[in-house]
Amino acid sequence: MISETVLSWQRPLQSWQQLQASAIRDPAILLARLQLPMEWLPAARLAAEQFALRVPEPFLARIQPGDPNDPLLRQVLPLAIEMEQIPGFVADPVGDQAAMVEPGILQKYAGRVLLVATGACAVHCRYCFRRHFPYTQANASTAHWQTALTVIAADSSIKEVILSGGDPLSLSDDRLNELIQALLAIPHVQRLRLHTRLPVVIPQRITPALLNMLSHTRLQTIMVIHANHPNEIDATLRSALTSLRHSGVTLLNQSVLLRGINDDVATLVSLSEALFACGVLPYYLHQLDKVQGAAHFEVDADTARTLHAAVRDCLPGYLVPRLVKEIPGMAAKLPL
Ligand SMILES: *Cc1c(COP(=O)(O)O)cnc(C)c1O
Numbered sequence: 001m002i003s004e005t006v007l008s009w010q011r012p013l014q015s016w017q018q019l020q021a022s023a024i025r026d027p028a029i030l031l032a033r034l035q036l037p038m039e040w041l042p043a044a045r046l047a048a049e050q051f052a053l054r055v056p057e058p059f060l061a062r063i064q065p066g067d068p069n070d071p072l073l074r075q076v077l078p079l080a081i082e083m084e085q086i087p088g089f090v091a092d093p094v095g096d097q098a099a100m101v102e103p104g105i106l107q108k109y110a111g112r113v114l115l116v117a118t119g120a121c122a123v124h125c126r127y128c129f130r131r132h133f134p135y136t137q138a139n140a141s142t143a144h145w146q147t148a149l150t151v152i153a154a155d156s157s158i159k160e161v162i163l164s165g166g167d168p169l170s171l172s173d174d175r176l177n178e179l180i181q182a183l184l185a186i187p188h189v190q191r192l193r194l195h196t197r198l199p200v201v202i203p204q205r206i207t208p209a210l211l212n213m214l215s216h217t218r219l220q221t222i223m224v225i226h227a228n229h230p231n232e233i234d235a236t237l238r239s240a241l242t243s244l245r246h247s248g249v250t251l252l253n254q255s256v257l258l259r260g261i262n263d264d265v266a267t268l269v270s271l272s273e274a275l276f277a278c279g280v281l282p283y284y285l286h287q288l289d290k291v292q293g294a295a296h297f298e299v300d301a302d303t304a305r306t307l308h309a310a311v312r313d314c315l316p317g318y319l320v321p322r323l324v325k326e327i328p329g330m331a332a333k334l335p336l
């Protein structure tokens with residue numbers, strides 16, 4: 001049962017759809033709202049032409065105004081440095097184009113497929129490896145879902161379907177339900193996994209209808225959220241995660257190791273502890289994918305290993321995320 005108190009924070013607020021639709025897209029508004037220098041505007045505008053700015057209000061509320069180094073701001077603010085061409089940083093660093101068996105479906109690893117359920121995201125993360133992904137081709141029309149479902153139904157080795165994107169929770173509950181019902185009809189599918197940053201950036205997305213949908217299914221449901229810094233975890237997110245857990249959803253987190261944001265032991269340790277306090281286990285700490293425009297976030301492999309070893313010395317094993325890197329063509333994500 002979901003108690004009234006758990007959900008009370010949702011009642012007087014805007015709906016998640018309104019919060020998603022009203023996300024800040026204009027760099028001038030972002031700078032003004034956060035009391036940041038307007039000299040940054042021309043560069044921010046240029047960088048946002050390559051990959052649009054998008055910051056929803058609940059995430060903005062966790063950014064400290066006037067602090068140019070705020071770890072949440074750094075994840076979303078378009079910068080001039082993104083436009084520099086750096087050798088080795090390319091449009092499709094993880095080989096998604098090659099792995100796409102049909103539009104919208106990625107089959108790289110045994111037993112599981114990844115479905116690009118939608119191209120849309122509620123937030124735009126500057127380091128995103130999909131920032132140049134051709135979502136309009138890879139997307140998410142009902143026709144593409146049909147093709148993907150046919151592929152899944154024809155291959156009984158597929159035990160787990162991962163909904164990704166974009167962000168699958170940017171779909172409406174109705175659309176999501178359509179997809180889940182179709183997957184339920186495929187007997188060999190046992191697990192449903194959602195890779196989503198939406199609960200973090202708009203916790204109001206965890207609606208009673210969604211909780212109901214996820215708890216009333218024969219599929220084991222896993223949600224992999226995406227938080228990079230402990231400041232992303234506030235009371236609203238904590239309530240949302242608690243209700244997910246009460247609905248029987250297994251909660252995991254993946255982070256990206258990002259220079260200037262979470263590349264220090266204290267931050268990584270406190271992130272793991274803050275996640276577990278909300279019932280979330282740290283799963284992956286990804287080495288940045290070398291996507292064009294994100295070179296300034298890179299932490300080199302040796303530094304990453306040293307950091308990870310130091311984190312391991314501070315925490316119980318179950319709170320240490322696996323440090324991994326994605327190498328195109330490998331059968332799994334590679335431990336560093
Ligand atoms: C990361 C990824 C997965 C999931 O890998 P796990 O190791 O099971 O978390 C599945 N498919 C694709 C295409 C991926 O990129």
Ligand code: SF4
Pocket residue numbers: 121122123124125128129130165166167197226
């Ligand atoms: S939410 Fe995920 S897919 Fe969307 S921009 Fe951020 S990292 Fe990329």
